[in-house]
Amino acid sequence: xxxxxxxxxxxxxxxxxxxxxxxxxxxxxxxxxxxxxxxxxxxxxxxxxxxxxxxxxxxxxxxxxxxxxxxxxxxxxxxxxxxxxxxxxxxxxxxxxxxxxxxxxxxxxxxxxxxxxxxxxxxxxxxxxxxxxxxxxxxxxxxxxxxxxxxxxxxxxxxxxxxxxxxxxxxxxxxxxxxxxxxxxxxxxxxxxxxxxxxxxxxxxxxxxxxxxxxxxxxxxxxxxxxxxxxxxxxxxxxxxxxxxxxxxxxxxxxxxxxxxxxxxxxxxxxxxxxxxxxxxxxxxxxxxxxxxxxxxxxxxxxxxxxxxxxxxxxxxxxxxxxxxxxxxxxxxxxxxxxxxxxxxxxxxxxxxxxxxxxxxxxxxxxxxxxxxxxxxxxxxxxxxxxxxxxxxxxxxxxxxxxxxxxxxxxxxxxxxxxxxxxxxxxxxxxxxxxxxxxxxxxxxxxxxxxxxxxxxxxxxxxxxxxxxxxxxxxxxxxxxxxxxxxxxxxxxxxxxxxxxxxxxxxxxxxxxxxxxxxxxxx
Amino acid sequence: xxxxxxxxxxxxxxxxxxxxxxxxxxxxxxxxxxxxxxxxxxxxxxxxxxxxxxxxxxxxxxxxxxxxxxxxxxxxxxxxxxxxxxxxxxxxxxxxxxxxxxxxxxxxxxxxxxxxxxxxxxxxxxxxxxxxxxxxxxxxxxxxxxxxxxxxxxxxxxxxxxxxxxxxxxxxxxxxxxxxxxxxxxxxxxxxxxxxxxxxxxxxxxxxxxxxxxxxxxxxxxxxxxxxxxxxxxxxxxxxxxxxxxxxxxxxxxxxxxxxxxxxxxxxxxxxxxxxxxxxxxxxxxxxxxxxxxxxxxxxxxxxxxxxxxxxxxxxxxxxxxxxxxxxxxxxxx
Numbered sequence: 001x002x003x004x005x006x007x008x009x010x011x012x013x014x015x016x017x018x019x020x021x022x023x024x025x026x027x028x029x030x031x032x033x034x035x036x037x038x039x040x041x042x043x044x045x046x047x048x049x050x051x052x053x054x055x056x057x058x059x060x061x062x063x064x065x066x067x068x069x070x071x072x073x074x075x076x077x078x079x080x081x082x083x084x085x086x087x088x089x090x091x092x093x094x095x096x097x098x099x100x101x102x103x104x105x106x107x108x109x110x111x112x113x114x115x116x117x118x119x120x121x122x123x124x125x126x127x128x129x130x131x132x133x134x135x136x137x138x139x140x141x142x143x144x145x146x147x148x149x150x151x152x153x154x155x156x157x158x159x160x161x162x163x164x165x166x167x168x169x170x171x172x173x174x175x176x177x178x179x180x181x182x183x184x185x186x187x188x189x190x191x192x193x194x195x196x197x198x199x200x201x202x203x204x205x206x207x208x209x210x211x212x213x214x215x216x217x218x219x220x221x222x223x224x225x226x227x228x229x230x231x232x233x234x235x236x237x238x239x240x241x242x243x244x245x246x247x248x249x250x251x252x253x254x255x256x257x258x259x260x261x262x263x264x265x266x267x268x269x270x271x272x273x274x275x276x277x278x279x280x281x282x283x284x285x286x287x288x289x290x291x292x293x294x295x296x297x298x299x300x301x302x303x304x305x306x307x308x309x310x311x312x313x314x315x316x317x318x319x320x321x322x323x324x325x326x327x328x329x330x331x332x333x334x335x336x337x338x339x340x341x342x343x344x345x346x347x348x349x350x351x352x353x354x355x356x357x358x359x360x361x362x363x364x365x366x367x368x369x370x371x372x373x374x375x376x377x378x379x380x381x382x383x384x385x386x387x388x389x390x391x392x393x394x395x396x397x398x399x400x401x402x403x404x405x406x407x408x409x410x411x412x413x414x415x416x417x418x419x420x421x422x423x424x425x426x427x428x429x430x431x432x433x434x435x436x437x438x439x440x441x442x443x444x445x446x447x448x449x450x451x452x453x454x455x456x457x458x459x460x461x462x463x464x465x466x467x468x469x470x471x472x473x474x475x476x477x478x479x480x481x482x483x484x485x486x487x488x489x490x491x492x493x494x495x496x497x498x499x500x501x502x503x504x505x506x507x508x509x510x511x512x513x514x515x516x517x518x519x520x521x522x523x
Numbered sequence: 524x525x526x527x528x529x530x531x532x533x534x535x536x537x538x539x540x541x542x543x544x545x546x547x548x549x550x551x552x553x554x555x556x557x558x559x560x561x562x563x564x565x566x567x568x569x570x571x572x573x574x575x576x577x578x579x580x581x582x583x584x585x586x587x588x589x590x591x592x593x594x595x596x597x598x599x600x601x602x603x604x605x606x607x608x609x610x611x612x613x614x615x616x617x618x619x620x621x622x623x624x625x626x627x628x629x630x631x632x633x634x635x636x637x638x639x640x641x642x643x644x645x646x647x648x649x650x651x652x653x654x655x656x657x658x659x660x661x662x663x664x665x666x667x668x669x670x671x672x673x674x675x676x677x678x679x680x681x682x683x684x685x686x687x688x689x690x691x692x693x694x695x696x697x698x699x700x701x702x703x704x705x706x707x708x709x710x711x712x713x714x715x716x717x718x719x720x721x722x723x724x725x726x727x728x729x730x731x732x733x734x735x736x737x738x739x740x741x742x743x744x745x746x747x748x749x750x751x752x753x754x755x756x757x758x759x760x761x762x763x764x765x766x767x768x769x770x771x772x773x774x775x776x777x778x779x780x781x782x783x784x785x786x787x788x789x790x791x792x793x794x795x796x797x798x799x800x801x802x803x804x805x806x807x808x809x810x811x812x813x814x815x816x817x818x819x820x821x822x823x824x825x826x827x828x829x830x831x832x833x834x835x836x837x838x839x840x841x842x843x844x845x846x847x848x849x850x851x852x853x854x855x856x857x
Contacts, residue, residue: 086821093601109821114602279799280686280711466825470816471624474807477800485712485801 026132026369029070030362037360038076038099042088043346043417045410049075052411059413060380068371071363073101086110093119101360103348105417107157108148111349112456115156121350122154126361133368134158134361137421144343146521147453151461153519158364158419159347164427166442167237168221168338170327171305172297174320176203187328188228195273198296206293214268215275215295217285222265222278222484224299226252227337228329229261235452237341240473242513243452249513253476254501263490266483279481291315299338306435323438326447336447343453347419367420376420379412394429405430455516464512468505475504595831599824608824615828625829628812631805632833636786638722644782646730648775651737652763670731682796685724686711712799717806721797725790733778740774741767776854784841787833809833 046053055075076099079088085105138145185191198213223233232252235243289295366372409415483490597608657663689710697707791810798806817826849855
C-alpha cells in the first residue's frame with residue numbers, strides 16, 4: 001500500500017490537471033433554510049438523480065452534500081425510459097417545463113444552442129461574483145473556458161472535467177516478439193518488419209499461417225496507423241473530427257499526408273498485415289483474436305487491454321500483451337493521437353425557470369471546492385475512503401470487492417456527470433499494475449498532440465454546417481473504406497476526390513469552422 | 524270530400540288521411556337514422572367496445588403525430604416548439620433534392636424494395652403450396668416450425684448470423700466456395716453483393732411466417748372442389764393450378780396491395796446492422812439516410828421532410844396498385 005502511494009504520487013506529479021488547485025473558502029451552508037432545487041440528470045449509468053437511476057433512493061453523496069450546503073436536489077429527469085441522452089434532452093426541451101438544473105451527458109450542444117435563445121442562464125457574471133473555486137479552475141485553464149462558450153460569448157454550463165492523459169495505446173504480443181527474436185518496433189519500418197514476421201513466421205507455433213498481425217475492435221482504430229505517415233485520423237477523442245493545423249481548422253481526410261498514409265494502409269491491408277475482416281469483426285475482435293492466440297498487435301484502451309494478461313494466463317501459454325511506445329513516423333515524430341479530452345460535453349446548467357441562480361452557482365462552486373471535489377470523486381469520507389497522509393485512499397473493501405470501483409462510485413453518487421473536476425488519483429488506485437507500467441512508459445516522452453475542442457456555431461454557421469457536412473463525411477468514409485479494400489487507388493483518385501469534396505461544399509464548411517473558431521478562441 | 528248534404532258520418536278516410544297513414548306505417552317500418560343507429564348500437568355494442576382500442580391507437584399513434592409533420596415545412600427549433608417555429612416553405616425539400624446522396628438513397632430504396640417484391644413476394648405463396656402438398660402431418664408441422672423460427676429472432680442476432688455466414692475466414696459461404704476452388708470474397712464490403720444478401724436475408728427471415736396467411740386461405744377452399752376433381756381424374760398438379768391457386772387469388776392480391784403500400788418501409792435496422800460506408804453505394808436507403816443526416820445530426824425538420832416524401836411515394840404506389848387491381852381482378856382494398 002505504502003509503495004504504491006509513492007508511485008501514485010510520482011505519476012501524479014507529472015499529470016497536469018490534478019486536484020482542485022487553489023481551494024477557496026466558501027461559506028457553508030449556502031442557505032440557512034433548506035432549499036429544494038429540481039434537477040434533470042440523464043447519463044449512461046443512471047437516467048435520473050439516484051443510484052442507478054432509482055430516484056426513490058438518495059445517493060449517499062447527496063445526503064452529505066445536503067447536510068453541508070442545505071441545498072437539496074430533487075429529481076425531475078425527463079426521458080427516464082430511454083438511455084439516449086439526446087432524446088431525453090429533446091423531450092425535456094419540447095415540454096418547455098425545465099427543472100432548475102439541467103445536467104447529464106451531452107448537454108453542450110443543446111445548452112449552447114438554446115442558451116442564447118433564453119432557455120438557460122448565462123453564467124459569466126455569476127461565476128465571477130459568486131464562484132471563486134470555479135473561477136480559480138478556469139483561470140488556470142482559460143482555453144477550456146473558451147471551449148465551453150456559446151457563439152454569443154457566454155458560458156451556459158459547467159462541464160465535467162476529466163483528469164488523466166492517456167486513453168488508447170499500442171499493444172504487441174511480447175511473447176511472439178521473443179519467440180521470433182525481434183525487438184519492439186521503434187519506427188514505421190520496424191513495425192512493418194514485425195508485422196511481416198508475425199504473418200510469415202508462425203509465432204503462435206501451430207504450424208498454420210493463421211496469425212492476424214494487426215487487428216482492431218472498432219475499424220476506425222486502423223486509421224491510427226495514419227499517424228505513422230504524419231497524417232491524422234481525427235482531432236479529438238471521437239473519430240473523423242476536424243483538427244488544428246498551423247492554427248487553422250482543417251479536416252484530416254482532405255490533407256495530402258492522408259493520401260500517402262492511406263495508400264500505405266491499403267498496401268498493408270492488401271499484403272495481409274491488417275485483419276482482412278477489419279470492417280465486420282466488431283467488438284468481440286479482441287476477445288476472439290487474443291483468446292484464440294491469433295492476433296499480434298492492436299491499438300486499444302490501456303485499462304481494458306491490459307487485463308488480458310491475467311484473463312488469458314491459463315488459456316494461452318506465455319501470453320504477454322504489452323503496451324509499447326507509438327512507433328516513430330516516417331519523419332521521425334512519435335505521437336499518440338488518442339488522449340482523454342480535458343473537457344467533456346457533459347455537466348450541468350441553470351435553466352431560465354430557476355428562481356435561485358445565485359444559490360445554484362454557489363452550489364455548483366461547492367463541487368469545485370476541495371471538500372466538494374473529494375466528495376464528487378471518491379464518495380463519502382469514512383465510508384468508501386480515508387485520508388491517509390493527505391491523500392484520499394480507498395478502503396480495501398472497495399478496492400478488493402471484485403466489482404469495478406467506478407461502478408461502485410456511480411451507486412454512491414460519486415463520478416456522476418455533474419460539473420466537477422475529476423481527480424486522477426481516483427482511477428490510479430484501481431488501475432492494474434501492467435497498465436500503470438504502460439502509462440509510466442508513455443509518460444517518458446511528450447507524445448500527446450493538441451486537441452480540437454470543437455466550436456459553437458451561430459445560426460447561420462450551423463445552417464451551412466448542417467447542409468453540407470453530413471454528406472461530406474459520408475463521402476469521405478465511403479471513399480476511405482473503398483481505398484483500404486482496394487477498390488480504386490487513392491493516389492490516382494485524389495484529384496477527383498478533392499474536387500468532389502469542394503463541389504459538396506468542403507470550403508464553405510471550413511469557412512464557418514474557422515470563423516467560429518476565431519470568434520471563440522481568438523480573443 | 525262529398526257534397527251530399529245527407530252525409531253525416533265518416534264513411535271512410537279521406538285521401539289525406541290515407542297518405543298520412545301510409546307514411547306513418549312506412550316510418551314505423553323504417554325508423555329514422557338516429558333510431559336505427561341507436562337500435563344497432565344496443566344490439567351490437569360489444570363489437571363497438573372491441574373497436575375502441577384500435578381507434579384510440581390509430582388516433583394517438585398515427586393521427587396525432589401527423590400534427591408534427593408540419594415541421595417538414597418549418598425551421599424547427601425544439602425549444603420554440605412545433606407551433607412557434609417559423610415557416611420556410613419547401614426549403615427542406617429543395618435541400619434534399621439538391622443532395623446526391625438523397626437521390627441515391629431514394630434510388631436504392633426503390634431498387635431494394637423492387638427486388639424484395641419480385642423475389643420475396645412469391646416465396647410465402649410457394650411455401651404455402653408446398654406445405655399443402657405434404658401429406659405426413661408430423662413432417663409438415665416440423666417443417667413449418669423450422670421456417671417460422673427466424674421470424675422470432677431479433678434482427679441483431681440475424682445480422683450476426685449473416686455476418687458470420689459471409690465472413691471470409693470462418694463463414695460457411697466462403698468455406699463452400701473454397702471447396703469449389705474459388706477465392707474467398709469479403710461479401711459485406713462489396714457493393715454488388717449488398718442487395719442480394721439483404722433481400723435474401725429478408726426472405727429467409729419472413730417467408731415462413733408470411734406463408735401462414737396463405738395456408739389459412741388454402742384451408743378455406745371447399746374440399747368438394749377437390750373431391751369432384753379427383754373423380755374427374757385430375758392430377759395433384761392440375762388441382763394446384765386449377766383449384767388452389769385461383770381460390771386463394773383474392774388473398775394474394777390483397778396481400779400484394781398491402782405489400783406495395785409498405786414497399787418503401789425497408790427494415791432499416793437490418794440495413795444499419797449490415798452496411799458499411801463501403802456499401803453505402805448500393806445499401807443506403809431513405810430511412811438510413813434520415814437516420815444519419817436527421818436523427819444523428821439533429822436535423823429533425825429535414826428528416827421529417829424526407830420521411831414525408833417517402834410516405835407520399837408509398838401512398839401513390841398503393842393507390843395505383845389498388846386501382847389496377849380493381850380494374851383487372853375486381854379485388855381491391857377499398
